[in-house]
Amino acid sequence: MGGSVRHQKIKGRLSRPLDKRKALLRSLLRGLIISGRINVTLARAKEVKKVMDKLLNISQKNNLTTQRYAFTILQDKKIVYKLFNEIALKFSGGSNTRIIHLFPRRGDGAKMAIIELFN
Secondary structure, eight states, X not given: OOOOOOTTOOOSOTTSOHHHHHXXXXXXXXXXXXXXXXXXXXXXXXXXXXXXXXXHHHHTSOSXXXXXXXXXXXXXXXXXXXXXXXXXXXXXXXXXXXXXXXXXXXXXXXXXXXXXXXX
């Protein structure tokens, strides 16, 4: 019997406490919105993809509520403006981010990836 209780299903922690994890994701999301692509580890790319897809979906409804929600995540008015007035106009609904796998990092062998916005 498969229950829906998530005991011992640790995912998306990135080996950080909550406040530092939020700051890391916020920084990566800002970089992705500004430049359109970033080079990160695979685990970070997967977490950024989850949040970025949600932000792109809510940015399709350009109203005050969705802008305030995006601001609670990004904490920067200029980035929110760019998300809603430049990026959201280019993209339609659905997943508009892609993860491209790269070779492992030389120093520690971590799996690397590029996450980018695409049409």
